[in-house]
Amino acid sequence: MDLTKLTAHELKDMLKNKEVKAQEITKAYLDNINSIDEKLGAYLHVAEEEAMGKALEVDKKIEKGEALKKLSGIPVGIKDNISVRGMQNTCASKILRGYVSPYDAHVTERIKDEDGIILGKLNMDEFAMGSSNENSSVKLVKNPWDLTRVPGGSSGGSVASVAGCESALSLGTDTGGSVRQPASLCGVVGLKPTYGRISRSGVVAFGSTLDQVGPIGKDVEDCALLTQSISGLDSKDFTTANIQVPDYSKSLTKDLRGKKIGIPKEYFGEGLNDGVRKSVEEAIKVLKDNGAEVESCSLPLSDYALSAYYIISSAEASSNLARFDGIRYGHRTKDFKNSNEIYMKSRSEGFGDEVKRRIMLGTYVLSAGYYDAYYKKALKVRKLIKDDFSRVFKEFDAIVSPTSPTTAFKIGEKTDDVMSMYLSDIYTVPVSVAGVPAISVPCGMVEGLPVGLQIIGDYFKEDKLFNIAYSYEQSTDFHKMRAEIK
Numbered sequence: 001m002d003l004t005k006l007t008a009h010e011l012k013d014m015l016k017n018k019e020v021k022a023q024e025i026t027k028a029y030l031d032n033i034n035s036i037d038e039k040l041g042a043y044l045h046v047a048e049e050e051a052m053g054k055a056l057e058v059d060k061k062i063e064k065g066e067a068l069k070k071l072s073g074i075p076v077g078i079k080d081n082i083s084v085r086g087m088q089n090t091c092a093s094k095i096l097r098g099y100v101s102p103y104d105a106h107v108t109e110r111i112k113d114e115d116g117i118i119l120g121k122l123n124m125d126e127f128a129m130g131s132s133n134e135n136s137s138v139k140l141v142k143n144p145w146d147l148t149r150v151p152g153g154s155s156g157g158s159v160a161s162v163a164g165c166e167s168a169l170s171l172g173t174d175t176g177g178s179v180r181q182p183a184s185l186c187g188v189v190g191l192k193p194t195y196g197r198i199s200r201s202g203v204v205a206f207g208s209t210l211d212q213v214g215p216i217g218k219d220v221e222d223c224a225l226l227t228q229s230i231s232g233l234d235s236k237d238f239t240t241a242n243i244q245v246p247d248y249s250k251s252l253t254k255d256l257r258g259k260k261i262g263i264p265k266e267y268f269g270e271g272l273n274d275g276v277r278k279s280v281e282e283a284i285k286v287l288k289d290n291g292a293e294v295e296s297c298s299l300p301l302s303d304y305a306l307s308a309y310y311i312i313s314s315a316e317a318s319s320n321l322a323r324f325d326g327i328r329y330g331h332r333t334k335d336f337k338n339s340n341e342i343y344m345k346s347r348s349e350g351f352g353d354e355v356k357r358r359i360m361l362g363t364y365v366l367s368a369g370y371y372d373a374y375y376k377k378a379l380k381v382r383k384l385i386k387d388d389f390s391r392v393f394k395e396f397d398a399i400v401s402p403t404s405p406t407t408a409f410k411i412g413e414k415t416d417d418v419m420s421m422y423l424s425d426i427y428t429v430p431v432s433v434a435g436v437p438a439i440s441v442p443c444g445m446v447e448g449l450p451v452g453l454q455i456i457g458d459y460f461k462e463d464k465l466f467n468i469a470y471s472y473e474q475s476t477d478f479h480k481m482r483a484e485i486k
C-alpha cells in the first residue's frame with residue numbers, strides 16, 4: 001500500500017489500530033519527496049532528520065499507550081513564510097536567503113504540540129505575491145496534474161505538495177486567494193479562515209489586514225482537522241478573536257436540509273471558462289439533492305474588490321517590507337559608500353520584479369496628495385464590500401461560486417500580462433477584502449485538470465463551510481483522485 005496516497009484521517013486510524021508506525025509514514029513521504037520533488041519543485045528545504053526524530057518520539061508514545069493527539073504522526077509541510085525554529089524562512093526571496101528562524105510561529109507551535117511531523121519548508125511566490133508561483137526567486141513549482149502548467153499561487157508549493165502526495169497536510173497563507181486558487185488548480189481542499197480565526201504571529205507579513213494562514217488537505221475532513229489544531233485566540237496576535245472554536249468534526253454530515261445557499265450572479269460573468277462553469281453548476285445540483293435550498297443573490301460591489309485589494313495590499317506591503325533594508329533584516333550589498341546606498345542597492349539586488357512593483361504602487365498610493373484619492377477611497381470601498389456580504393448573509397447560510405475562472409494555465413502564459421494574472425483571483429479577492437471565510441473543494445475535471453468550488457460563509461462560520469463542503473464530497477469522487485506524476 002502506498003501510504004502517501006492516503007488522507008491524514010485514514011493514516012490516523014491506522015496509527016490508532018497499530019497497523020502502521022509514524023516512522024513508516026514519515027519515511028514513505030520522505031522517499032516520495034526524494035523521488036519526485038526534483039520534477040515538482042514544491043520544497044525549498046526538507047527536514048529529514050528532524051522529521052524522523054519526531055516520528056520516533058511519536059511511536060514511543062504510542063507504544064507506551066498514550067492517547068493519540070490531533071496530528072500524531074501526520075506529516076505536514078509549511079510554507080516558507082511561516083516560522084519554524086531552526087529552519088530557513090526565506091519567503092522564496094533573495095533578500096532573505098540564508099535566514100534561519102530563531103522561533104516558532106504560533107501555528108507551528110500548535111502543530112508540534114499536537115505531535116504533527118514537520119517535513120520542511122515549501123516553495124511560494126516571493127513574499128506571497130503572485131498567482132502562479134512563477135515569482136519564486138529559487139525555482140518553479142509545477143502542477144502535479146500536468147508538469148507544463150502552473151500550480152497557482154502564491155502557496156503553490158503548499159498545494160502541490162499535498163496534491164503530489166509529498167505531504168499529508170500543509171499550511172499556506174492567503175491574502176487575496178493564495179490558498180484557495182492553487183487548491184482549485186491542483187484539486188485539493190484549502191481554507192481561508194475568517195480574519196482573526198488563526199494567529200499570524202511568526203508569519204511574515206504581506207498585507208496585514210488581509211493575511212491569514214490557510215490549512216490544506218486532500219479532503220474536507222483533513223482540512224477541518226488541521227484547522228481545528230491551529231485555530232483560536234493567541235496573546236501574541238491581537239487581531240485573533242476571543243470566540244470559541246467549535247468542534248468541526250461535528251459539522252461533517254451529509255444532510256443540508258434547512259441550509260440556504262446563494263449563487264451570486266456577478267461570479268458567473270465574462271471570463272469564466274465554460275468547463276469550469278459547467279462543473280460548478282453540476283456541483284450546485286448536488287447541493288440541492290442533498291437538501292439545500294438554492295437561490296440566486298447579488299454582490300454588486302465585488303466588481304470593485306480587485307482594485308481596492310491591489311491598493312490596500314500594496315500599501316501595506318510597502319510598509320511591511322520596509323524592514324528589509326540590508327541593515328535590520330536581509331541581504332546587504334557588498335559594495336556601498338554610505339547608508340543610502342546600502343538601502344538602495346540591497347533592496348534592488350534582493351527583491352524581485354513583482355515585489356518591487358507592489359512596493360512602488362504601495363508607496364505611491366500612500367504618498368501625500370494621493371492618499372485620499374486612492375488609499376482612503378479603497379478603505380471606503382472595502383467597507384461597502386463588507387456590508388454587501390453582511391447583507392447577503394442575513395438571508396443565506398453560504399454563497400457558492402467558482403474558485404478560479406480557469407483551470408491551471410501554462411507556465412509562462414501570463415507572465416507578460418500582469419492584468420490577466422491579477423484576474424486569476426477575481427472570485428477569491430472579494431472574500432479577503434471582506435474578511436469572511438471561504439473554502440475551495442475539488443468539483444470537477446476539465447481536460448484532465450481540476451476545477452474548484454468556492455463556498456463562502458459569514459464571519460466565524462467555518463463550521464457551515466465544512467458541513468456544505470463535506471456534504472458535497474460525500475456525493476462525489478473528485479477528492480479521491482490522485483495525480484500521477486510523470
Ligand code: GLN
Pocket residue numbers: 128129130131153154173174175176177178179206313425
Ligand atoms: N495573487 C494575489 C496577489 O498576488 C493574492 C496573493 C495572496 O493571497 N498571497 O496579491
